[in-house]
Amino acid sequence: MIRSADETAFIAAGNRKRAEYIKTGIVTLLAVIFAAIFLLPIVLTVTNSFMSPSEINANYGSIFATTQKGGKVFVSKTVNLKLIPDMITFSQYFTVLLRSPEYLFKFWNSVIYVVPIVVVQLLIAMLASFGFARYDSRIKRAIFFLYIVMMLMPYQVTLVPNFLVARFLNIYGGRWAIWLFGFFSPFAVYLFTKFMKRIPQEVMEAAAIDGANEWMIFTRICMPLCKGGLASIAILVFFDYWNMVEQPLILLPDSDLHPLSVFLSKINTGEISLAFAVAVIYLIPPLLIFLYGEDYLVEGISYQGGIKG
Amino acid sequence: MTANKRRSVISWLFLLPSLLGVIIFFVAPFFVVIYYSMIDNPIQNNFVGFENYVTVFNNAAFRQASFNTLKFSLVSVPLAVALSLFLAVVMESRIPGKSYFRSFFLSPLMVPTASVVLIWQVLFNYNGIVNKAITSFGGGRIDFLKSDYAQVVIVVLFLWKNLGYNMILFMAALSSIPKELIEVAALEHASKAQTFWYIKVRFMSSTILFVTIMSLINSFKVFREVYLMTGDYPYSSLYMLQHFMNNTFASLDYQKLSSAAIIMFVVVSVLVFIMYQVENFYGKDVEG
Numbered sequence: 001m002i003r004s005a006d007e008t009a010f011i012a013a014g015n016r017k018r019a020e021y022i023k024t025g026i027v028t029l030l031a032v033i034f035a036a037i038f039l040l041p042i043v044l045t046v047t048n049s050f051m052s053p054s055e056i057n058a059n060y061g062s063i064f065a066t067t068q069k070g071g072k073v074f075v076s077k078t079v080n081l082k083l084i085p086d087m088i089t090f091s092q093y094f095t096v097l098l099r100s101p102e103y104l105f106k107f108w109n110s111v112i113y114v115v116p117i118v119v120v121q122l123l124i125a126m127l128a129s130f131g132f133a134r135y136d137s138r139i140k141r142a143i144f145f146l147y148i149v150m151m152l153m154p155y156q157v158t159l160v161p162n163f164l165v166a167r168f169l170n171i172y173g174g175r176w177a178i179w180l181f182g183f184f185s186p187f188a189v190y191l192f193t194k195f196m197k198r199i200p201q202e203v204m205e206a207a208a209i210d211g212a213n214e215w216m217i218f219t220r221i222c223m224p225l226c227k228g229g230l231a232s233i234a235i236l237v238f239f240d241y242w243n244m245v246e247q248p249l250i251l252l253p254d255s256d257l258h259p260l261s262v263f264l265s266k267i268n269t270g271e272i273s274l275a276f277a278v279a280v281i282y283l284i285p286p287l288l289i290f291l292y293g294e295d296y297l298v299e300g301i302s303y304q305g306g307i308k309g
Numbered sequence: 310m311t312a313n314k315r316r317s318v319i320s321w322l323f324l325l326p327s328l329l330g331v332i333i334f335f336v337a338p339f340f341v342v343i344y345y346s347m348i349d350n351p352i353q354n355n356f357v358g359f360e361n362y363v364t365v366f367n368n369a370a371f372r373q374a375s376f377n378t379l380k381f382s383l384v385s386v387p388l389a390v391a392l393s394l395f396l397a398v399v400m401e402s403r404i405p406g407k408s409y410f411r412s413f414f415l416s417p418l419m420v421p422t423a424s425v426v427l428i429w430q431v432l433f434n435y436n437g438i439v440n441k442a443i444t445s446f447g448g449g450r451i452d453f454l455k456s457d458y459a460q461v462v463i464v465v466l467f468l469w470k471n472l473g474y475n476m477i478l479f480m481a482a483l484s485s486i487p488k489e490l491i492e493v494a495a496l497e498h499a500s501k502a503q504t505f506w507y508i509k510v511r512f513m514s515s516t517i518l519f520v521t522i523m524s525l526i527n528s529f530k531v532f533r534e535v536y537l538m539t540g541d542y543p544y545s546s547l548y549m550l551q552h553f554m555n556n557t558f559a560s561l562d563y564q565k566l567s568s569a570a571i572i573m574f575v576v577v578s579v580l581v582f583i584m585y586q587v588e589n590f591y592g593k594d595v596e597g
Binding site (some may be wrong): 023024027028030031035038039040041042044045058060063068121125127128131132134135138139140143145146147148149150151152153154155157158159160162163164165170180181183184186189194195208214218236239242243245246250261265268272275276278283287288289290294297299 | 337
């Protein structure tokens, strides 16, 4: 069969287009599989929170069988992963919200710790990052490096220093022990400085020539330009402290002061039948923040990487 | 005082609150820790030099823990960087519903640690889902968290938690590379691989550094999940430096603990310093 050049080109273009479609299809399929894996834990937590305690025990009891003495419920040998409950009940929520005030109490503890920490850490970090970004010098770069190293330290390294300071300042065992360490954490300073350094020095110089003092440059120029960063860093800091486990365990011997995150990590082994509902309740604030602030978060994260520390 | 000098002083004032806090709460106690690491016990306070360090170095548990931690970081951090870069490149191509995928990948950030632990146990317990799947294909069950696969499970957890965040960083970096540069490269018959390695990766060097630093932080934070899943004394391949520190703290051996903390501090500082030097070397002629 003889084809004209035009025809051949036409067919080639069609093939290319088809290859393109297939490629897009494969990539999309891969992304869907990946996304499903990523979402599974959240979906599982939410759907399982509507199961009755006996259904939970029947499904997952074998994992925690050793910790439950004389369980009367039927426990299957292996775990059943069930996405959809046999019967939707709110009994977990009923127990958590109405019959066990300690959960709400701990939830309130979490709020009391996290909100001030986010606000104050960000305030201090904003000021500090302006200090780092303006008038770069050798000493400042060395200090900044120290901040990075400190931020990188696993909590277990700072555990002894924290413990010593808390004892020395007589804040050990109280809420201030958690607050003060949170306020001065170098994490937000590091992220904010990356933002601030993106702002061209010329802009600030221009403002200075127009008669703005440093405070005005900070409030009128740098702060508005860092709005996206502010939101995203706030979200990250919030997520971090909302999930804190180690600090309260070390600094707060009185478990009445513990946030829900610590408490939640304990019920996993004890009252597993309620664990899902408590987890969902605990998930709500981060979820709301995530849904509301996701665009800021993405925008903010996008800006973080771009500049040399 | 010149105007410049005055403004430089003012910039230090902005730094002051944070600096004071960091000195009081993080730096000063560190010197106390150094002091602790060089005395024999807190009652007699005899100066013993580096004796505690030698003891810690010779401690089998410390060696095991350092080896495990190092191995974990060396595997998981590069993997996190490479995989998230790959995901970012994939997401760069045209696929429908891109922003939804982005949200899905980011969602692990908000899941409470305790739920993560719960789900991971459901998946990887001896009686868990993964084993169920393996047996249904005729394989033998593995007690993941008490076997040599334990670190693999943790690496998976780490990747699951952090890939999305890293991916967004890379997506942003990829989109900020000047299009002209890539077009010129294409005109000069650069292959796709060449464009990727010689242009894109170099342009992203500061992002790669940033992602590496963040991944390193988060690789230390995974301890939280490991601890909640396996307790004080996990299977030996999961025994991390943090376990060592926690257990030493529980036994109130401040000398051992202080020396270990200082050793870790030095190692992390050196690591960060090297990363900065490498980044400076590769990225110096690129405007980040």
